[in-house]
Amino acid sequence: MAETLETKKTAAEPLFGKKERKLIVDPLNDNNPITVQVLGICSALAVTSLLYPSIVISIAVVFVCAFANVITSLLRNNIPKSVRLIVQLVVIATLVTVVELVLKAFSYPVYKNLSVYIGLIITNCIVMGRLEAFAMANKPWRSFIDGIGNGLGYGAILIIVAFFRELFGKGTLFAGTPIAMNIIGPDSPAVDYWLNTNAEWLSWYSNNNIAVLPAAAMFIIGILIWVQRSYNQKLVDVS
Amino acid sequence: MNENTKTLIFVAIMCVVVAALLAGLRGVTYETAIENEKIFNQRAILLALGDNLPTPVDALSDEEVQNIFQEQMKSSVAVDVEGEVIGDINPLEIRLDEERKKDLSERKFPLFVYENSGEKFYIISMRGNGLWDEIWGNMALESDVATVAGVSFDHAGETPGLGAEIKDNKNWVNQFSGRSVLSDYNGKYTGVIVRKGGAKDKKYEVDGLSGATVTADGVTDMIQQYMSYYEPTLQKLKADGKLGMK
Numbered sequence: 001m002a003e004t005l006e007t008k009k010t011a012a013e014p015l016f017g018k019k020e021r022k023l024i025v026d027p028l029n030d031n032n033p034i035t036v037q038v039l040g041i042c043s044a045l046a047v048t049s050l051l052y053p054s055i056v057i058s059i060a061v062v063f064v065c066a067f068a069n070v071i072t073s074l075l076r077n078n079i080p081k082s083v084r085l086i087v088q089l090v091v092i093a094t095l096v097t098v099v100e101l102v103l104k105a106f107s108y109p110v111y112k113n114l115s116v117y118i119g120l121i122i123t124n125c126i127v128m129g130r131l132e133a134f135a136m137a138n139k140p141w142r143s144f145i146d147g148i149g150n151g152l153g154y155g156a157i158l159i160i161v162a163f164f165r166e167l168f169g170k171g172t173l174f175a176g177t178p179i180a181m182n183i184i185g186p187d188s189p190a191v192d193y194w195l196n197t198n199a200e201w202l203s204w205y206s207n208n209n210i211a212v213l214p215a216a217a218m219f220i221i222g223i224l225i226w227v228q229r230s231y232n233q234k235l236v237d238v239s
Numbered sequence: 240m241n242e243n244t245k246t247l248i249f250v251a252i253m254c255v256v257v258a259a260l261l262a263g264l265r266g267v268t269y270e271t272a273i274e275n276e277k278i279f280n281q282r283a284i285l286l287a288l289g290d291n292l293p294t295p296v297d298a299l300s301d302e303e304v305q306n307i308f309q310e311q312m313k314s315s316v317a318v319d320v321e322g323e324v325i326g327d328i329n330p331l332e333i334r335l336d337e338e339r340k341k342d343l344s345e346r347k348f349p350l351f352v353y354e355n356s357g358e359k360f361y362i363i364s365m366r367g368n369g370l371w372d373e374i375w376g377n378m379a380l381e382s383d384v385a386t387v388a389g390v391s392f393d394h395a396g397e398t399p400g401l402g403a404e405i406k407d408n409k410n411w412v413n414q415f416s417g418r419s420v421l422s423d424y425n426g427k428y429t430g431v432i433v434r435k436g437g438a439k440d441k442k443y444e445v446d447g448l449s450g451a452t453v454t455a456d457g458v459t460d461m462i463q464q465y466m467s468y469y470e471p472t473l474q475k476l477k478a479d480g481k482l483g484m485k
Contacts, residue, residue, distance in 0.1 A: 049400075078249065079249070082246055083246055083250060087249075087250075090253060094257050097261055098261070101261075101264050101265055101272075102264075104272040105268035108272070108278075109279065112279065170407075213398075213399065213400045214399075
């Protein structure tokens with residue numbers, strides 16, 4: 001009897017099963033940190049004016065979220081109740097400082113570009129929210145997957161917003177990197193090069209300054225929420 | 240062991256571990272970070288030269304940037320407010336944010352000289368205040384020591400799309416090329432004025448930035464201020480192309 005129970009238990013918990021899959025997929029759509037939980041809006045408005053820094057900060061959040069979850073999960077039975085939040089903050093702050101130091105050493109222009117926003121990952125509600133809600137009650141492996149899922153869910157929205165903001169605000173994509181592309185606007189050699197046509201028909205466009213300002217992110221996130229809910233009816237009236 | 244002792248021990252261990260970890264990582268990455276910052280600043284100085292550089296700054300590798308400073312810019316010097324050369328100081332090591340706090344007579348100013356096939360460019364560095372935080376920049380002057388060859392600005396915290404345009408808006412930055420910092424009226428270095436509502440005198444003024452009046456005025460003030468600091472130096476360069484040693 002005991003033996004059958006044990007085999008059942010191990011069979012029910014594969015390394016990457018249905019539950020783990022759900023932990024990754026859920027934050028991307030049904031339980032997205034930004035569009036459904038409405039967490040982390042501040043940085044989504046602030047850092048999304050260019051695509052490349054947004055990708056960097058998304059990777060940073062995935063990293064911080066995943067490892068903060070693992071560390072907290074490992075310590076979860078030893079953390080004294082009275083300093084629980086302080087310990088979580090120290091874990092997050094340490095990881096963010098690691099990200100900052102690494103960026104400073106390996107990608108200085110990006111570090112300059114993101115400036116205070118790397119430090120502000122510490123205050124990103126998503127990270128602390130996952131530690132408190134998930135990592136304190138789950139095993140390390142699952143917490144790790146949950147962290148990656150939430151980081152990706154956050155990053156996906158960030159990258160979508162940044163794509164539209166950079167395209168309409170500056171007419172470029174990936175500005176500041178070797179593969180920078182000038183897509184629309186008065187001088188767009190990229191279109192010329194890729195399509196091998198005269199791109200003059202695209203040159204009517206002049207950069208939209210609102211897209212550079214954080215206000216544009218608000219509109220784009222609003223539209224994203226609208227689009228998501230019109231496809232995903234179960235999100236309607238969750239409140 | 241009671242609950243409080245346990246908590247204290249936990250926190251103490253946590254602090255030591257975290258401090259050791261971060262200190263170690265910083266120690267490992269410190270040298271690279273300093274090197275990166277140096278090259279970042281060197282690129283900003285070269286950016287002021289604009290089209291006068293054979294290859295655009297973005298296309299240069301880190302080694303090429305350093306080579307330019309070692310070969311074509313080796314006659315760069317540090318000057319004081321009297322226009323005298325201060326020996327034994329690498330102009331790249333002057334930090335204007337610290338110099339700003341000193342007494343005017345004790346300040347050091349970098350003067351970068353770029354030589355390319357007989358043509359000389361003089362690059363000066365400036366630092367001032369924008370709307371939210373400090374702004375800074377470099378201005379390259381042609382060999383007549385009056386015509387602006389190009390400028391580059393940067394900022395610590397201006398609003399993207401508004402004040403930050405002083406760095407991001409290349410069309411606006413390019414306006415400075417060809418303007419004169421030397422006034423025909425009194426023979427003094429008065430700088431280039433950022434005029435709200437559009438440049439009136441195309442020789443000395445550039446168009447303002449809509450929505451960024453305070454930052455633009457900050458640029459004007461910064462240029463005017465540093466022109467007065469560099470005035471003796473630039474006058475000497477204009478007169479005979481040489482500077483005296485202190």
